[in-house]
Amino acid sequence: MRRARPFWQQGIKIGLIGGIVAVLLALVGMVEAFSQRSIISGVISMGHSLLLLVALSMGYLTAKGTHRSPGRLLINGLLSGSMMGGSVALLVIAGTLIRLRAVFINASPVLYSLLTFGYDLEKGTLLLLGIGILCGVAGSQLSICPPLIRQIIVRAFGAVLVAGMLQDLLRPIFAAWGEKISQWLFTANGLTLSGSLTFFVLIGTAVYVGAQKGHAIQTGLRTLPPRSQQWFRWIGLLLLIVLLLVLPQILGLFLSEVLTTVGLFVLLGLGLNIVVGFAGLLDLGYVAFFAIGAYTIAVLTSPELGFFNLSFWEALPFAILVGVISGILLGVPVLKMRGDYLAIATLGFGEIIRILVLSDFLRPWLGGAQGIGKIPKASIGGIEFATPQQTYYLILAGCLLVGLISWRLRDSRLGRAWMALREDEDVAQAMGINLVSTKLLAFATGAGFSALSGAIFASKLGSVYPHSFNVMISINILCLIIVGGIGSIPGTIVGAVVLVGLPELLREFAEYRLLVYGAALVAMMILRPEGLWPEAVRRRELQEDKRDSQSEANR
Amino acid sequence: MAHCLSGNSLEVAYLSLTIGLLGYKTINSDGGGRMQHRLRERPPLTDLLMWLIGAGIAVLIAWGSFSTLTAGRYTARHWFDFVVFGIAQGSIYALIAMGYTMVYGILRMINFAHSEVFMAGPYTAYFVAASLNSSGFLDRQPILSLIIIFLVSTATSTLIAVLLERIAYRPLRAAPRLVPLITAIGASFFLQYTFRGLFGSGFQAYPTMKILEGHWLAGEFRILKFQAVVIGAAAILMGALYFFVQRTRLGKAIRAVSEDKEAASLMAINVNKMIVTTFVIGGMAAGAAGVLYALMFKQVHFFMGFVPGIKAFTAAVLGGIGNIPGAMLGGIFLGLIESVGPSLFLDGLGIAAPYQLKDAIAFAMLVLVLIFRPTGILGERLATKKA
Numbered sequence: 052m053r054r055a056r057p058f059w060q061q062g063i064k065i066g067l068i069g070g071i072v073a074v075l076l077a078l079v080g081m082v083e084a085f086s087q088r089s090i091i092s093g094v095i096s097m098g099h100s101l102l103l104l105v106a107l108s109m110g111y112l113t114a115k116g117t118h119r120s121p122g123r124l125l126i127n128g129l130l131s132g133s134m135m136g137g138s139v140a141l142l143v144i145a146g147t148l149i150r151l152r153a154v155f156i157n158a159s160p161v162l163y164s165l166l167t168f169g170y171d172l173e174k175g176t177l178l179l180l181g182i183g184i185l186c187g188v189a190g191s192q193l194s195i196c197p198p199l200i201r202q203i204i205v206r207a208f209g210a211v212l213v214a215g216m217l218q219d220l221l222r223p224i225f226a227a228w229g230e231k232i233s234q235w236l237f238t239a240n241g242l243t244l245s246g247s248l249t250f251f252v253l254i255g256t257a258v259y260v261g262a263q264k265g266h267a268i269q270t271g272l273r274t275l276p277p278r279s280q281q282w283f284r285w286i287g288l289l290l291l292i293v294l295l296l297v298l299p300q301i302l303g304l305f306l307s308e309v310l311t312t313v314g315l316f317v318l319l320g321l322g323l324n325i326v327v328g329f330a331g332l333l334d335l336g337y338v339a340f341f342a343i344g345a346y347t348i349a350v351l352t353s354p355e356l357g358f359f360n361l362s363f364w365e366a367l368p369f370a371i372l373v374g375v376i377s378g379i380l381l382g383v384p385v386l387k388m389r390g391d392y393l394a395i396a397t398l399g400f401g402e403i404i405r406i407l408v409l410s411d412f413l414r415p416w417l418g419g420a421q422g423i424g425k426i427p428k429a430s431i432g433g434i435e436f437a438t439p440q441q442t443y444y445l446i447l448a449g450c451l452l453v454g455l456i457s458w459r460l461r462d463s464r465l466g467r468a469w470m471a472l473r474e475d476e477d478v479a480q481a482m483g484i485n486l487v488s489t490k491l492l493a494f495a496t497g498a499g500f501s502a503l504s505g506a507i508f509a510s511k512l513g514s515v516y517p518h519s520f521n522v523m524i525s526i527n528i529l530c531l532i533i534v535g536g537i538g539s540i541p542g543t544i545v546g547a548v549v550l551v552g553l554p555e556l557l558r559e560f561a562e563y564r565l566l567v568y569g570a571a572l573v574a575m576m577i578l579r580p581e582g583l584w585p586e587a588v589r590r591r592e593l594q595e596d597k598r599d600s601q602s603e604a605n606r
Numbered sequence: 607m608a609h610c611l612s613g614n615s616l617e618v619a620y621l622s623l624t625i626g627l628l629g630y631k632t633i634n635s636d637g638g639g640r641m642q643h644r645l646r647e648r649p650p651l652t653d654l655l656m657w658l659i660g661a662g663i664a665v666l667i668a669w670g671s672f673s674t675l676t677a678g679r680y681t682a683r684h685w686f687d688f689v690v691f692g693i694a695q696g697s698i699y700a701l702i703a704m705g706y707t708m709v710y711g712i713l714r715m716i717n718f719a720h721s722e723v724f725m726a727g728p729y730t731a732y733f734v735a736a737s738l739n740s741s742g743f744l745d746r747q748p749i750l751s752l753i754i755i756f757l758v759s760t761a762t763s764t765l766i767a768v769l770l771e772r773i774a775y776r777p778l779r780a781a782p783r784l785v786p787l788i789t790a791i792g793a794s795f796f797l798q799y800t801f802r803g804l805f806g807s808g809f810q811a812y813p814t815m816k817i818l819e820g821h822w823l824a825g826e827f828r829i830l831k832f833q834a835v836v837i838g839a840a841a842i843l844m845g846a847l848y849f850f851v852q853r854t855r856l857g858k859a860i861r862a863v864s865e866d867k868e869a870a871s872l873m874a875i876n877v878n879k880m881i882v883t884t885f886v887i888g889g890m891a892a893g894a895a896g897v898l899y900a901l902m903f904k905q906v907h908f909f910m911g912f913v914p915g916i917k918a919f920t921a922a923v924l925g926g927i928g929n930i931p932g933a934m935l936g937g938i939f940l941g942l943i944e945s946v947g948p949s950l951f952l953d954g955l956g957i958a959a960p961y962q963l964k965d966a967i968a969f970a971m972l973v974l975v976l977i978f979r980p981t982g983i984l985g986e987r988l989a990t991k992k993a
Contacts, residue, residue, distance in 0.1 A: 079803030079804055153733075154805070157803070333784060385977070387977075388977075390783050390784075391716045391783075391787055395716065396972065396977075398916065399916070399976075402965065402966075403966050403969050406963060406966040407963075411962060412959065526791060526795065533788055565795045565798070566795070566799035566802075569793060569794070569796025569797070570796050571792070572791065572793075573774050573789050573793050576778065576786075576789040576792065577789070
């Protein structure tokens, strides 16, 4: 039974939601932190772009519930925009009247002047209302644009935004082609006007051409003779490998460090992908194996404890072996548990390991709260893997090895047994799959990969502290594989790059990392549960489920 | 130190092996008829391993307690202190566990973000308490200020719980199992870090209330005033909640929806409204528990919900998830074990600084209950109805 609601209610509702989001973003401090980075230098900063983006999206969303008449859309866009602008203005007014700072630590005069663009209160309020209305109307009108123009506008603007956000990454890449190009596109902090126009035009034309010719190119590629197709694939792979090998040399010290962190998380993600993605066993205590690998290397190689004195390469097999055994030891008790219970039990295990490692009880062997230091770096034939560029190659080798094993396992009999386990345990058992050995193998393999990653981490850092092995890392890795696409190997890599690489690149982002992770998880689960680069099977399944449940709900 | 342990480890191993073999033999002994045939099935190797581990742990606990009690390092007053502290902490866990158990009963999902519902209340109420304190109202009218703090805390927690349900859980009612769990985890982190961003990452100290200082004497044993208040308030709230769920119409409707959503909707019960009501009740209990926690530990912090949240979930599982008296019992039991445990058996085993492993005991309890008796002490059948 649906009551006829006046259409402008949608505008007001969305506007209020947008207003709350904008105020929250301001009070949490994201706007202020982000405004340190300019997208287009001298014109607009990332902080303001964030607010504009919210306003535009809210304007776009008002169109969803409204009948497609331009007049109604205009009014709704106006309403939502004015609600948003009004809320932000209210915040500033309240802030100047009451001392909000006693409660909200970010409600400072700096924030207020940012929000009002540096103007005084009355002008600022009017400006906010005006800009809000403009964005709201623009957003709502965008929804009735013909799809091609909309795609061009959205993607071109998006490209400028992304180029501005990733300027630290893009600047050295363009500088490799020529110093002048880099200077023409970027300044020290942000795109130049010419740079932003270049990106806008480039991507705009690319989208246009893609729309006209894309279909033809795709069918052309598909109908090529198989030998040419293979040839294309090999060339693509070769280019990728060359790029990967050459990357740290172009990118310099800081970015290579970022790459090594991303690489470690890719390793961890691929391991957890086997446990959660292939076998469907939600393991929240995954950081325990990471810790076990790191501590094994530390105990075996560090002269500080002095028990053994092996080199990195001699200790590595032991670390992986200990990891595998602990994976089995974790797996045995939780064999009968499913779903939520398994998650909590593994979380419990992870925390127990962390507390034991931190305790005074095990201090003589594991270093207690101070951890273990002076771990020697790995070296091959006298060359030490000391600088980030060199550790990158070690990690790259690890990632390639683990990626290859993952890939081949997925298409093997064991991999199919895991997927059967994931879909329905009882049916899998009825089909003759030995649940015990399959589950234990999943845990063991995942743990082994994690131990490898931990070993490399310990060697890279030179020391291990118990505080670096908390539950946040497990959740981090879980987020990566979910955002990337559960069970999909390229998805894990994409997830790691997006969720680990981006916060490193955008330093302002770092403080709000977990906030954004949390929001991203919720949003992804509601909007796109199959992830950014899903397995084809999964995407079909989840989209079918969504369509079915939506049609159920609508009935 | 640990050499104490290694010297006797052979005996421990022998004991546990014997117990394990006895258990194994019992299963394989002769019974009658079909039962005999079923019992003759040999349990798999992994089950045997788990039996051994369980028996070993039981032996360790018994041995540790025995050594502590015979060493006589703690007097009766000490034990009484531990017990009272344990009951106070346990009742807080019991109140939080209400939220977990009710939401699990009605939605069959673990509301991971309930720990943030628990945190939101006292954190927001802190500002009210601080302003009441600075204006002197707190000292002049302590009972009224306490009531105000309680109200603010419960209101905020309830608001967060309702928002959670509406935004994060309702769109995903029909999704496969993993999806709402992950959404809950994401919502939990989002809330934690939003609070951190809004209010800062520091510890906020609650103002001290003179009315709660001091202690009461009962013969030789003394009980701290605020502990007594916590235990009393928690008991009243739990009683009220139990009464609400068992004796009122709304409570009956909630129980009906937990049993079978579709049948309940056929009985003209508005399922959505009942689910929201459940979250409201859970939120209120968590908000109240939050104030009690703040009164006991005197500090709030944006991360304070995580560990009590997991312990409360342990309590809920201990008592049988979906079972409300079970959650209460489980909470108090867990609080007692956590408080009395380290001194009782860890100390006897010769472990230095046993109180550091307090949390490990709680997590170990969780794992042991999930392994050996997932239906909990009161044996709630909900746990076996899972997909």
